Amino acid sequence: MTALARIHPAARIGGALLVAAAWGVAAGLWTPRGPLTGAEALWSIAISAGVGVLAGRAARSRWAIAGAPLAYAIALELTRMSVPGPSADLPRLSAMGVLVLVTGRGMHGLLSLLPMAVGAAYAHRRPGRSRWKRVSGRIVTDFAAFVTVVITVAVAVPARTEPIPGGVAELTRAGDLALMIRGRDARLPVLLYVPGPPGGSETSTMRRLPGLEDRFVVATLDRRGGGASYPALGGHPAISLETEIADVLAVTDHLRERFDQDRIVLVGHSGGSIPATLAAHRHPERYRAYVGTGQAVNLRASDRIFYTDILAWARADGRGDVVRQLEAQGPPPWSDVYSYEPFHLYATRAYGLPDPPFDLDAEELTLLQKAHTMTAMLDTWAALYPRMQDTDLHREVPALAIPAYFVQGGREMRGLAVEFTTWYSALRSPDKRLVTFPEAGHRPMAEDPDRFTATLINLLGS
DSSP states (O other): OOHHHHSOHHHHHHHHHHHHHHHHHHHHHHOTTOOOSHHHHHHHHHHHHHHHHHHHHHHOSTHHHHHHHHHHHHHHHHHTTTOOSTTTSOOOSSHHHHHHIIIIIIHHHHHTHHHHHHHHHHHSOOTTOOHHHHHHHHHHHHHHHHHHHHHHHHHHSOOOOOOOTTSEEEEEEETTEEEEEEESOTTSOEEEEEOSSTTOOOHHHHHTOGGGGGTSEEEEEEOTTSGGGGGGGGOSSOOOHHHHHHHHHHHHHHHHHHTTOSOEEEEEEGGGHHHHHHHHHHOGGGEEEEEEESOOOOHHHHHHHHHHHHHHHHHHTTOHHHHHHHHHHOSSOOSSGGGGHHHHHHHHHHTTOOOOOOOOOOTTSOHHHHHTHHHHHHHHHHHHGGGGTTOOHHHHOSBOSSOEEEEEETTOOHHHHHHHHHHHHHOBOSSEEEEEETTOOSOHHHHSHHHHHHHHHHHHTO
16 A cells, blocks of 8 residues: 555545645736736646646545645635736626636636646546446546647747838837837838727737838837736836836837937827827927827816716616616716726717727737737726826826827717817927818727828828
């Protein structure tokens, strides 16, 4: 009889669960929001499978198949209790809450709980079982192992961007921030694009403007917390408007040095237009021009207009659930990200606009980045949005010392259009111009990409 066999069964099972719980604590400290990169995912799969094998051999019981993953999950959740954001908070029973649960904890489960259960299933001994149970158990285990292998291969596939012969085409980083840089010739003027939604990535949108790459070296930033920059969300200091501005300036300096250009063009969209505008205002010597599109000005004032308009739409459309939620909350600002769920879900409908696409088909995004699109946006929104409520460009940016150009949709949502109109009319600049696409809404670059490209080329004289 082996030494392991002489140990009491309860002690063996307890030891197996302890091993799994220890890995849960380690994972909670290492990847509190779950594996976010290909390397983290592969290590998670490998270690979890190994822990499952150890647990299965130690317990010598099929209870390890469920017990080890359960012990891991409990230890992980307890370890990351202090981590803020929907991906780590208690799940919410709402449309966005369910989506976050599936793409957050669900994806984490596929990268840790599933391989752990498979490892335990292969390792534990199964004496005295009927032939039917052995065969059916083997089929289930082999299928789960096959799924694990498929997931492993899928998360190992790196992101890529199509080469440009003789030019520059790469996915790179400036510190801990991700960039897509594309241009026909590295000597062309550099254009830095700062995307709109906190935690969002618009690499796909910018790849649909190929003509722009013939006239500029186009650098598309994944803001902290979004896309390939999602892992940077937990850095220090905590994300704020000031860190966002600092990020824009740091990436600007990286590009100026990399391409040996004193000044570059800065383009900001929607939420990204606020840190971009402030960066251009504070350091005009680094920029040739600023271009705003879907320009945001005062989030608190805009949100109050959104509140009024969406509430009126919900009443007219018979959406009693939306009416009750908004009336119960009262006008914004709100501290809870889920309070803004009616804005995320219904703003475009209230203004008769198409829902914005997630653009998840681009090869510039890995499987994990695509899967974490919603969790990244909500985690970053929860951390950043409340800290931007006191910003008002009417007060903070009365003038820009560089050319200021704006490309706006004629059907822009009223919540943004009202504040932009009053700010633009008072803004001072050596060269101020506004181009309006009558049929476009909040995303002119996506709704009319050819015209957007032509407009930028015309405005910037490149």
